Amino acid sequence: MCGRLNMSLDPADLADELRLDVVSYDYTPRYNVPPGSFVPIVVERLDEDGQLNRRLETASWGLVPAWAKDTKIGFKAFNARSETVLEKPMFRQAIKRRRCALPIPGYYEWEVTDDGKQPWMMTSAGDDPLFMAGLFEFWKQPDQSWLVSTTIMTMESAGHLQDVHHRMPVFLSRAHIDEWIDPATVSSEVPALLDSVLGQVDPAGVDRHKVGKEIGNVRNDRPELARPVA
Template structure:
């Protein structure tokens, strides 16, 4: 279920800056400048959903990172589902419902990975070579929270309405220079592909066709990487210094 990759995100930039470029109609994601977001943290997601009148609108929403299906008895299951393998996402019970009807894009400035060496693990930061954001294919889910779960959620923006919104990031076999860091990489896309991936009218067959096109177009050279300091390994550390090149 877990790839063990793409487990730390840099959210130093505000995705609300994408409102005009991506024609986003509604923003409920409230940005916090964080440089070290782990699973269980809050990520922005882009969703295309019909409103009460059936009119499709594009929304930038907060979601807890780690998918929790509506049928889950324990929301902690999300900590095991922050990534979904693209090869099996259509058939896995954890993901197949969301794959068929609730696909999203997760816009992030960068993500971190580690390589193992003789003197320990070394972190790298991956970011877009051509844009301020990487656009990662994802899924999202809703789960109605019981009263006690709502109390535990507190002021979690992903659970502000009594419904927990969660997300996962799709991964695929790493290509090019990214394979030197990890054997998996996120499924990424150009902004122009967002609409066909998030289209709510598309079913599992349609989603599979779009996913195949995204995988064919997944270009590792559209991502640049550089070494960063070991401080990013501790989730308590925050600050822009975590994204500074070293070595």
């Protein structure tokens, strides 16, 4: 699973590299981000003139489908299992029409040890952040405005990440971001697209280091939480 994020870098710094047309994400550095928080997503949507724009938007982490009675359902849907995402009522419409990428500097995972749970921070092994495959949805709020929400896709862990947890995010290479978020992909092509994206995930592109157990309390939010510990 992926249930805690580090948002210490401004994804708008990637505007040129990601060919962003619009940046609507209001960045605030955070070091211990739980579900229910606002996170950045990269999407492609038509504007009022019918032009396709690539946008960096703000989304609530935890998917709220259009048919939901309230937003509480999102706290159960911050991850979407890639093995069942095509069939689950919660996600099957979003994966057909509303796919996104999340540029995330790092995330935390907990390893079960004889001495209790040891938290790790996972970061990119390169210069870029980690790009995670996600889905997004729109939900009409009581004031008639729209809530944008998102979920992070997960899969069985591979490589060295298996040593920490049995699940990991579905990471996107730069080359696969365009393909994943393209809204022109028709529904019948989505299963093949999903297989292609899962096949390119490379856990060797992820570095990790142990961090202190203070990360377990969501009220703790400071840069020191991400520092390596012995």
